[in-house]
Amino acid sequence: MLNEVSVCKIFTFDAAHQLIGHKGKCSNLHGHTYKLEVVLKGVPSMQEGHSNEGFVIDFSEIKARVQEVLIDRLDHAFLATGNEPVLESLYSSGSKVAQLSFRTTAENLSSYAAHELKKAGLPLYSVKLWETPTSWAEVLAEDLPEEGPSYRRYGGCDCE
Numbered sequence: 001m002l003n004e005v006s007v008c009k010i011f012t013f014d015a016a017h018q019l020i021g022h023k024g025k026c027s028n029l030h031g032h033t034y035k036l037e038v039v040l041k042g043v044p045s046m047q048e049g050h051s052n053e054g055f056v057i058d059f060s061e062i063k064a065r066v067q068e069v070l071i072d073r074l075d076h077a078f079l080a081t082g083n084e085p086v087l088e089s090l091y092s093s094g095s096k097v098a099q100l101s102f103r104t105t106a107e108n109l110s111s112y113a114a115h116e117l118k119k120a121g122l123p124l125y126s127v128k129l130w131e132t133p134t135s136w137a138e139v140l141a142e143d144l145p146e147e148g149p150s151y152r153r154y155g156g157c158d159c160e
Contacts, residue, residue: 003043006125009062011036013075017104018084029086032131034074036113038066041125057123069120070113079104102151106137111149114139 016031042056052058077098078090090097102108110129118124124141131137139149 004041005044005056006039006041007056007059007062008037008039009059009066011038011063011066011071013071015074015077015079015098017079018086019103019105020081020083020085029084034109035130035136036066036070037126037128037130038062038113038117038122039125039127040123042123062122065120065122066117069116073098079109106131106135108149108151110137110139111144111151114141114144115148118144 012033012035014031014033016029017026018029019026021027040057040062044054044056045052047053077096078084078086080087080090080097080099080101081103082099082101087097100109100112102112106129110127113129114124114127117127118141126138126140128136128138
């Protein structure tokens with residue numbers, strides 16, 4: 001669309017996960033400092049004299065919404081598929097667990113993030129989730145079905 005502008009806000013969060021059955025190191029319980037790039041796209045407001053004039057969306061609103069929808073749930077949590085042997089211990093110790101019910105690969109997590117932000121009504125263009133400083137997965141909002149992503153059962157991660 002003519003006159004659209006993309007804006008991006010970057011977030012970080014720390015979380016642990018385990019990919020049961022993976023052939024590599026990620027079959028072990030481990031953690032990452034994830035970097036999440038959220039790109040929104042739209043036509044800047046033309047409401048003359050309004051405080052939002054010239055904005056697609058205020059960065060402070062992006063921060064608040066992404067924090068509420070994703071970061072508060074995932075930060076310093078164990079990202080669980082539900083089949084991890086450590087789950088019982090985590091629950092009994094009162095540890096923070098985000099029960100996601102899908103294999104917690106970068107691909108699935110980026111699809112999850114995109115779907116949740118789209119459901120929250122943000123004018124989402126894309127989500128890029130960095131799992132390590134050199135490895136990321138990206139989802140374009142237009143590629144997500146309305147009913148949500150089809151999560152992959154098998155996958156991996158690049159643990160360096």
